[in-house]
Amino acid sequence: MMKIALASDHGGYELKEYVKTVLEKLGYEYEDFGCHSTESCDYPDFGEAAARAVASGACERGIVICTTGIGISIAANKVRGIRCAHCADCLQAELTRRHNDANMMAIGAGFTGKNMAERMVEVFLSTEFDGGRHERRVNKMMAIED
DSSP states (O other), rough: OOEEEEEEEEGGEEEEEEEEHHHHHHHEEEEOSSSSSSSSOOHHEEEEEEEEHHHTTSSEEEEOOOOOOOOHHHHTTSTOOOOOOOOSSHHHHHHHHHOOOOEEEEEETTTOOOHHHHHHHHHHHHHOOOOTTHHHHHHHHHHOOO
């Protein structure tokens, strides 16, 4: 079973704690890279830690959460090898896996409720990459890092 890197800032802490219960229910292992409370903190610190775990192969995929999902996704995407997609619904979670081979998903806790987040996590983790013509495009995206 896949191991998932989890991270949030204070704005995403409560939803991250809920996502842990979802992962446990689905049978996934996870590593929590913080934060560990609702005390104000800086999302780049935690987004980077989770992204480095995914980029190194220590975790197969990652889920990161802040209030909007935007800042933490930008931070994660600064790590070489990461394709972190900010998703707001299940179709985005599905298509970013199928078409972009995203290895991380960012969620905005200020905009996404628990039920939607649960379904998005299920979809993101169970959807495979389609490959084919999409592989060429993913390779072009990753070549930009060079």
